[in-house]
Amino acid sequence: MEGARAAFAAGGAETSMAEVARRAGVSPATLYRNFASRRELLEALLVDEVDEVCATAARVEGDSPADRLTTWLRRFFDYVTNKRPVVIALVEDTDRTNPVFDTRGRMLTAGQPLLAAAQDAGQIGPGLDLDQILDLVVAIAKIPGTLEYRQPILDAALAGLHRRAT
Numbered sequence: 001m002e003g004a005r006a007a008f009a010a011g012g013a014e015t016s017m018a019e020v021a022r023r024a025g026v027s028p029a030t031l032y033r034n035f036a037s038r039r040e041l042l043e044a045l046l047v048d049e050v051d052e053v054c055a056t057a058a059r060v061e062g063d064s065p066a067d068r069l070t071t072w073l074r075r076f077f078d079y080v081t082n083k084r085p086v087v088i089a090l091v092e093d094t095d096r097t098n099p100v101f102d103t104r105g106r107m108l109t110a111g112q113p114l115l116a117a118a119q120d121a122g123q124i125g126p127g128l129d130l131d132q133i134l135d136l137v138v139a140i141a142k143i144p145g146t147l148e149y150r151q152p153i154l155d156a157a158l159a160g161l162h163r164r165a166t
Contacts (some may be wrong), residue, residue: 008042060072069114109135133161
């Protein structure tokens with residue numbers, strides 16, 4: 001899976017199975033034994049990444065509920081930024097009703113306890129729900145330019161979620 005992630009990150013949505021096998025250090029036959037098609041591999045990559053982001057919500061660390069939420073949102077940002085080649089390739093090859101695309105609901109379920117804890121602690125204002133906050137992070141991830149360009153924008157947006165002490 002790591003080899004496939006690296007191959008798609010470097011080569012984009014058009015990366016061949018041969019390149020994936022090369023990067024993973026396995027033969028094409030081994031790759032095809034595990035993933036009968038490029039689509040199966042792409043779906044497995046997406047599911048694996050979503051599983052990791054959701055699991056991170058349960059074990060994220062920080063000094064406060066707001067810090068834990070912010071840390072998880074940064075992990076979500078990394079996911080959105082890095083999954084784009086995989087999702088682009090899947091969208092071109094598959095029916096959008098495929099359950100693989102039900103990632104939003106899983107992300108909301110995973111992140112909602114973090115937001116609720118931060119709001120209950122009075123550290124994050126009640127003005128936005130998690131769906132809106134995820135849309136904000138996704139919008140920032142889609143801004144053209146380098147990660148170095150987008151990072152301060154993300155930092156400012158996440159800082160703006162924090163409720164100021166009065």
